[in-house]
Amino acid sequence: MAEAARKGRGGRTLSAARLFKFHGGVHLEGHKDIATARPIQVAGVPSRLVLPLNQHVGGPAEALVAEGDKVLRGQPIGRPTGYVGAGVHASSSGTVIAIRDHPVPHPSGLTAPCVVIQTDGEDRSWDGYDPLSNYRTLNGPALRARVREAGLVGLGGAAFPTAVKLSAGSGLKALILNGAECEPYICCDDMLLRERASEVIAGAQALLHALEIERCVIAIEDDKPEALTALNAALEQEADPRLRVVVVPCLYPEGGEKQLIQVLTGEEVPASGVPPDIGYLVHNVGTAAAVARAVLQGEPLISRIVTVTGSGVARPGNVEVRLGTPVADVIDACGGYTEDARHLIMGGGMMGFPLASAEVPVIKATNCLLIATEADIRPRQPALPCIRCGECAVACPAHLLPQQLYWHARSENLDAATETGLFDCIECGSCDVVCPSNIPLTSYFRFAKAEVFARERERVSSDLARERFEAREQRLAAEAEAKRAKTEARKKALKKAGEDSSTRKAMIDDVVARSKARKADASGDKGSS
Numbered sequence: 001m002a003e004a005a006r007k008g009r010g011g012r013t014l015s016a017a018r019l020f021k022f023h024g025g026v027h028l029e030g031h032k033d034i035a036t037a038r039p040i041q042v043a044g045v046p047s048r049l050v051l052p053l054n055q056h057v058g059g060p061a062e063a064l065v066a067e068g069d070k071v072l073r074g075q076p077i078g079r080p081t082g083y084v085g086a087g088v089h090a091s092s093s094g095t096v097i098a099i100r101d102h103p104v105p106h107p108s109g110l111t112a113p114c115v116v117i118q119t120d121g122e123d124r125s126w127d128g129y130d131p132l133s134n135y136r137t138l139n140g141p142a143l144r145a146r147v148r149e150a151g152l153v154g155l156g157g158a159a160f161p162t163a164v165k166l167s168a169g170s171g172l173k174a175l176i177l178n179g180a181e182c183e184p185y186i187c188c189d190d191m192l193l194r195e196r197a198s199e200v201i202a203g204a205q206a207l208l209h210a211l212e213i214e215r216c217v218i219a220i221e222d223d224k225p226e227a228l229t230a231l232n233a234a235l236e237q238e239a240d241p242r243l244r245v246v247v248v249p250c251l252y253p254e255g256g257e258k259q260l261i262q263v264l265t266g267e268e269v270p271a272s273g274v275p276p277d278i279g280y281l282v283h284n285v286g287t288a289a290a291v292a293r294a295v296l297q298g299e300p301l302i303s304r305i306v307t308v309t310g311s312g313v314a315r316p317g318n319v320e321v322r323l324g325t326p327v328a329d330v331i332d333a334c335g336g337y338t339e340d341a342r343h344l345i346m347g348g349g350m351m352g353f354p355l356a357s358a359e360v361p362v363i364k365a366t367n368c369l370l371i372a373t374e375a376d377i378r379p380r381q382p383a384l385p386c387i388r389c390g391e392c393a394v395a396c397p398a399h400l401l402p403q404q405l406y407w408h409a410r411s412e413n414l415d416a417a418t419e420t421g422l423f424d425c426i427e428c429g430s431c432d433v434v435c436p437s438n439i440p441l442t443s444y445f446r447f448a449k450a451e452v453f454a455r456e457r458e459r460v461s462s463d464l465a466r467e468r469f470e471a472r473e474q475r476l477a478a479e480a481e482a483k484r485a486k487t488e489a490r491k492k493a494l495k496k497a498g499e500d501s502s503t504r505k506a507m508i509d510d511v512v513a514r515s516k517a518r519k520a521d522a523s524g525d526k527g528s529s
Helices: 140-149 188-211 225-238 257-265 285-297 327-333 391-395 402-410 414-419 430-434 441-528
Strands: 048-052 076-079 094-103 111-119 174-179 216-221 243-248 280-284 303-309 317-322 343-346 368-372
Touching: 048 094, 140 188, 140 285, 174 188, 174 257, 174 285, 188 216, 188 225, 188 243, 188 280, 188 285, 188 303, 216 225, 216 257, 225 243, 243 257, 257 280, 280 285, 285 303, 303 327, 317 327, 327 368, 391 402, 391 430, 402 414, 402 441, 414 441, 430 441
Parallel strands: 174 216, 174 280, 216 243, 303 368
Antiparallel strands: 048 111, 094 111, 303 317, 343 368
């Protein structure tokens, strides 16, 4: 396995000198074999689909359908409302029975607008997107437009619209496909590479064409020998010199794009920057496979592979699930709960969050459903005082000082926390793992971020209210000034009219007086004669 892990494309051994290290990180016990014993299972179409209009970073999509409308598999039912957005498509045929708020998978447990479809069991397909087998004749913008039409987002968990990332601009050195998948329990990318490596390769080629660059590195951790073998076989068959596999050591959180770039290149993405700032673009291997389907088969993003794992589910495995499928249906497809099931978590054991209900739907960002027992979850021990050991700083992959951030967050000194790098924290939980005092550091950082956002919303709301008040005052002052000016103008007009009247009267009196004088003179002359 160690020898296989050092092999690159075509069996070429990669020199260890080519790889670098990122700061911090922790070695975690893996639990991936729980769900990798079985091939990917394709789940059936549920009786009801619940499709949130916002399954991505950016503004929610605008509904294109109404209650009572008939829809087909792949038909657009929500269109992007802004540049950073993604469309939503029906994942099976049926009838729209509601467009309403429904619980969605989110740490807040809140509801959001969703399109609810009663499926008809026929799974009839919409033919609005033709396959682009000749996509190489298209230019980059045209290919990116197809990716946008297909509603593609990053399938590694962040759900950032893929078409937006593909518009990173010129000057890119390389495309990096992230197959590291360092979270314990999650293995959907591992199984994708084992069984559908050719789709990932085809997607990589389409992405290179859209970006108009000539280099792609596919990174995979050394604990995935079966996936590596399948990927190398697919590359040998394709024989594309632009593509290359690099095996990296298994260390959490190496799957973070900034950490992975540093391991592969030795270059660091600036704290407030993004990978294209230094010439790299990172996409998940699942995203690449979805690009291949969208381009070569004309299939929008209507399904994804989900790892269903943990001691609380009867048959752990990886399942290809239609988006909008209730989580309860997915768990039933894996044999249902065991008697010891206690926790339902979306995501991995490190960065996942508990779900309030199994009635929430699978969305584009759902890469894992962890059904855990009490034995799977390490009991939270009482937090003890910080002993300033510095282990959290050693483990932090973002070069932060979690101890300082903790003090600022605990005292709600949010300005100091922000200046100390609060928003550079990727919430990986490495500091929690190594803290000997059992302090839930990441929870404090999430709280502080939420407070900053809340205060920013309050500030924006306050500024808006102040601007409205000032605008109203200015409007009233302008109206008062206009009224005063109008009154003054009327007074001046009346005064002028009065003056003009007096002048006219004086002139008339003068004319009358002169007329009388002439008459008097004439009368005197007649008397003399």
